[in-house]
Amino acid sequence: MVRGNYFKYFFVLSLSLFLVIFIKPLHAFAASQDxxxxxxVSQIKVNxxxxxxxxxxxxxxxxxxxxxxxxATPYNVTGQDYTPDYKAIPGAVDVSSWFKFxxxxxxxxxxxxxxxxxxLSVPAGTQDGGYYAVAFGQTNNPKALIGVTINERxxxxxxxxxxxxxxxxxxxxxxxxxxxxxxxxxxxxxxxxSGSIYFRANFQxxxxxxxxxxxxxxxxxxFILPQTVxxxxxxxxxxxxxxxxxxxxxxxxLGKNQYLGTKYVLVMSKAVRIYTGIIISLIxxxxxxxxxxxRKRKKQNHRKKRN
Amino acid sequence: xxxxxxxxxxxxxxxxLFLALFFGGTSIVTAATASTTINSTISSVISVSSxxxxxxxVLPTGSGSQTIGSDTVTVNTNDVAGYTLxxxxxxxxxxxxSGSNQIPASSGSQATPVxxxxxxxxxxxxxxxxxxxTCPSVGVSNQSISGTNKFAGVPATGSPNTIATTSTxxxxxxxxxxxxxxxxxxxxxxxxxxxGTITYTATAN
Numbered sequence: 178m179v180r181g182n183y184f185k186y187f188f189v190l191s192l193s194l195f196l197v198i199f200i201k202p203l204h205a206f207a208a209s210q211d212x213x214x215x216x217x218v219s220q221i222k223v224n225x226x227x228x229x230x231x232x233x234x235x236x237x238x239x240x241x242x243x244x245x246x247x248x249a250t251p252y253n254v255t256g257q258d259y260t261p262d263y264k265a266i267p268g269a270v271d272v273s274s275w276f277k278f279x280x281x282x283x284x285x286x287x288x289x290x291x292x293x294x295x296x297l298s299v300p301a302g303t304q305d306g307g308y309y310a311v312a313f314g315q316t317n318n319p320k321a322l323i324g325v326t327i328n329e330r331x332x333x334x335x336x337x338x339x340x341x342x343x344x345x346x347x348x349x350x351x352x353x354x355x356x357x358x359x360x361x362x363x364x365x366x367x368x369x370x371s372g373s374i375y376f377r378a379n380f381q382x383x384x385x386x387x388x389x390x391x392x393x394x395x396x397x398x399x400f401i402l403p404q405t406v407x408x409x410x411x412x413x414x415x416x417x418x419x420x421x422x423x424x425x426x427x428x429x430x431l432g433k434n435q436y437l438g439t440k441y442v443l444v445m446s447k448a449v450r451i452y453t454g455i456i457i458s459l460i461x462x463x464x465x466x467x468x469x470x471x472r473k474r475k476k477q478n479h480r481k482k483r484n
Numbered sequence: 485x486x487x488x489x490x491x492x493x494x495x496x497x498x499x500x501l502f503l504a505l506f507f508g509g510t511s512i513v514t515a516a517t518a519s520t521t522i523n524s525t526i527s528s529v530i531s532v533s534s535x536x537x538x539x540x541x542v543l544p545t546g547s548g549s550q551t552i553g554s555d556t557v558t559v560n561t562n563d564v565a566g567y568t569l570x571x572x573x574x575x576x577x578x579x580x581x582s583g584s585n586q587i588p589a590s591s592g593s594q595a596t597p598v599x600x601x602x603x604x605x606x607x608x609x610x611x612x613x614x615x616x617x618t619c620p621s622v623g624v625s626n627q628s629i630s631g632t633n634k635f636a637g638v639p640a641t642g643s644p645n646t647i648a649t650t651s652t653x654x655x656x657x658x659x660x661x662x663x664x665x666x667x668x669x670x671x672x673x674x675x676x677x678x679x680g681t682i683t684y685t686a687t688a689n
Contacts, residue, residue: 213531332687
């Protein structure tokens with residue numbers, strides 16, 4: 178009888194474990210929305226009064242169907258860190274009005290692609306120069322019943338040159354890397370565009386140890402808008418908590434290559450600084466104590482000799 | 485000598501055989517070649533994905549109750565200049581609304597976030613702006629308001645805040661955004677939940 182009870186308990190326990198482990202509890206979760214646009218950037222040259230046509234793709238790489246909108250906005254930046262600004266600047270040309278799209282709204286199933294054709298018409302009389310806009314694809318989620326609804330949008334950047342009378346001018350403003358830093362080791366390059374049209378700057382940034390071994394190498398490219406200074410912040414996210422390094426590199430824009438002179442950087446995390454401070458303090462205290470002790474012994478020896 | 489005669493007799497024959505094999509058994513051809521050029525264009529792409537909805541139900545208490553949840557935004561791009569990811573309200577309004585009742589955005593900013601005040605909502609992204617390490621690490625539900633986690637008000641559309649940026653291509657680059665709502669019993673309850681809409685924007689650099 179007792180053996181039968183044990184069997185019963187064992188069976189119930191095993192069944193419970195089976196249900197917990199192998200029968201997955203139901204989770205309510207939202208299907209992921211993956212909105213892709215291609216290409217990401219378009220560089221166009223067009224004359225005033227002319228039109229140019231092209232297309233881009235809206236791609237759904239997620240696992241749920243979603244509806245989307247397509248529209249254009251101007252593109253500006255604020256600050257040297259280039260925070261995007263999609264508002265029209267008062268008094269400036271509203272570039273977004275130049276665009277016409279074949280699709281302004283639609284829906285796309287998982288794994289499907291929607292091709293959007295656009296026509297870009299530059300009004301006659303538009304002043305020669307650079308103009309910038311973004312064509313957005315944006316998900317259009319139904320309003321959530323509870324909480325915060327998330328919409329995603331991705332933009333295709335249009336870097337446009339209108340006409341031929343443009344001025345390309347720029348300079349390397351600063352190359353900075355503080356000697357004493359907490360991780361991550363970070364250097365900054367500032368490039369100024371004093372012309373009337375954007376240009377692209379290619380850069381290479383290298384971090385090496387004192388023996389010349391490369392620890393981190395970054396090759397990058399950024400566009401610089403006219404009448405702006407762009408700060409390229411270059412963090413080495415995997416820098417150790419302590420070490421002495423050399424940073425260097427070069428920047429190439431407007432047909433010129435400029436070498437970034439080698440700078441030395443001492444990286445010390447907060448913890449390392451504290452420990453180093455404690456060790457140095459102990460050394461100093463020990464030295465003082467030793468010196469005082471030695472002076473005392475000298476005095477004692479001197480007294481003994483006199484006596 | 486027999487051997488010499490044999491060799492002498494065989495030599496011309498061997499030479500002829502050699503010549504026949506060498507020139508008759510093989511043919512000299514001129515190789516003809518053709519070449520094909522392989523072209524491949526890798527299109528530049530940029531994509532963004534997230535969960536789509538963040539639910540932050542709150543059971544208010546007299547002193548205030550806080551619920552924290554997160555959303556993970558994933559960006560992919562093969563543009564060599566990298567990307568910038570921004571966050572903003574989808575409209576000029578920054579509050580959560582239920583009919584005429586509102587939960588305003590936190591008074592903190594991304595540069596100077598603050599401990600969440602009662603009857604506000606906000607966001608936090610670790611390591612960005614002034615957030616530092618003050619963001620939550622786990623979601624909580626109906627807890628007393630944290631005195632260490634700091635939040636910022638979601639900016640209105642047109643004034644987005646940058647929450648991530650890179651200088652090179654990105655493969656499944658994730659950014660975790662924490663959202664929090666804090667309410668006490670002076671915040672009107674309603675049968676229609678408080679809602680708001682946020683837009684993440686990803687563009688190439």
